[in-house]
Amino acid sequence: MTAPGTGDDVLDAHSTAVPLADGRELIYFDDGPGHDRSAPDQRVLPARDMRSEVRYDPISGDWVTMAAHRQSRTHLPGRDECPLCPSAPGRHGEIPASGYHVVTFENRFPSLGGPPAGGRCEVVCFTDDHGSSFSHLPERRLETLARAWTHRTRKLAELPGVEYVFVFENRGDEIGATLQHPHGQIYAYPFVPARVARALDMARSYRAERGGCLFCAVVAAESAAERVVARTDRFVAFVPEAARWPYEVHIYPHRHATGLPDLQPDERAELMVLYRDVLRRFDHLFDAPAPYVAHLQQAPAGPDAELAHLSVRIFTPRRAENKLKYLAASESGAGAFINDVLPETAARHLRRAGRA
Numbered sequence: 001m002t003a004p005g006t007g008d009d010v011l012d013a014h015s016t017a018v019p020l021a022d023g024r025e026l027i028y029f030d031d032g033p034g035h036d037r038s039a040p041d042q043r044v045l046p047a048r049d050m051r052s053e054v055r056y057d058p059i060s061g062d063w064v065t066m067a068a069h070r071q072s073r074t075h076l077p078g079r080d081e082c083p084l085c086p087s088a089p090g091r092h093g094e095i096p097a098s099g100y101h102v103v104t105f106e107n108r109f110p111s112l113g114g115p116p117a118g119g120r121c122e123v124v125c126f127t128d129d130h131g132s133s134f135s136h137l138p139e140r141r142l143e144t145l146a147r148a149w150t151h152r153t154r155k156l157a158e159l160p161g162v163e164y165v166f167v168f169e170n171r172g173d174e175i176g177a178t179l180q181h182p183h184g185q186i187y188a189y190p191f192v193p194a195r196v197a198r199a200l201d202m203a204r205s206y207r208a209e210r211g212g213c214l215f216c217a218v219v220a221a222e223s224a225a226e227r228v229v230a231r232t233d234r235f236v237a238f239v240p241e242a243a244r245w246p247y248e249v250h251i252y253p254h255r256h257a258t259g260l261p262d263l264q265p266d267e268r269a270e271l272m273v274l275y276r277d278v279l280r281r282f283d284h285l286f287d288a289p290a291p292y293v294a295h296l297q298q299a300p301a302g303p304d305a306e307l308a309h310l311s312v313r314i315f316t317p318r319r320a321e322n323k324l325k326y327l328a329a330s331e332s333g334a335g336a337f338i339n340d341v342l343p344e345t346a347a348r349h350l351r352r353a354g355r356a
């Protein structure tokens with residue numbers, strides 16, 4: 001046993017690592033003891049195509065990953081062919097067990113990984129119920145998922161060449177999900193992505209000029225503003241003053257924590273419940289649950305870790321019942337977002353959605 005909060009507490013508790021047929025690693029994270037996860041992968045799988053390549057654009061400073069082999073990946077399969085549903089006699093998916101709580105495994109069609117690109121892509125499944133969603137997970141499962149995310153954040157950051165671990169989860173073909181079974185992914189990039197690098201630069205400048213943490217200062221200001229959506233003792237969820245998306249919520253701990261491994265288990269549990277609360281509000285904004293992207297901002301693996309401040313960021317591109325926000329000329333050509341919904345209005349709608 002090791003001290004909780006270091007991340008080591010999550011390594012051994014009710015988790016089992018097994019190999020898949022093509023050599024990838026899959027890890028079961030269980031809600032509790034007493035689950036047999038020894039079922040072997042009975043498929044015969046070809047070796048994975050790992051021909052990704054990372055290229056640097058000297059003009060924009062962006063890293064771009066070339067992953068042409070992903071064109072052939074599974075795209076919106078029928079429910080009978082869902083690769084993320086548990087396996088059953090005569091029907092073998094990615095997860096060998098006949099039921100599961102949380103599993104993580106390397107993506108069969110990875111954007112990253114292999115000798116030229118470096119890095120790694122993992123899939124995270126948090127329910128074996130094909131028709132469920134994150135917003136329906138019980139608290140016990142949220143804690144298991146937080147354990148899995150914390151474990152993978154730490155372990156992937158230790159891989160050679162990995163500079164940033166990006167945990168995300170989304171829903172809806174509107175935002176590009178190619179599998180309907182609820183799931184998230186983790187990209188372990190061999191570089192610090194542009195948006196993250198820019199935020200760290202802003203934090204470094206702030207510290208040099210004014211001292212302290214830029215994010216802590218923003219959290220303090222937003223906590224007192226009219227854009228707060230929900231709060232708990234130790235976390236606050238708000239629509240940022242300069243939100244880029246029609247409905248966009250950031251969740252921050254009040255105290256300076258650089259990532260999930262920096263949180264105590266009870267803090268992680270509190271964060272996950274607030275996260276679910278925000279997603280439930282997104283479910284109630286419109287007639288049908290909104291498509292969304294949710295991701296974690298955490299410390300990079302290398303230098304500058306102490307500049308970072310953990311946040312969960314959630315947005316939907318839906319701006320009205322039947323209208324989506326597209327990345328049009330200003331956004332895609334100039335990188336300048338134009339938001340049709342005032343953040344103060346979005347916050348009011350999201351507060352109201354919590355009473356639905």
Ligand SMILES: [Zn+2]
Pocket residue numbers: 082083084085129130181
């Ligand atoms: Zn499924």
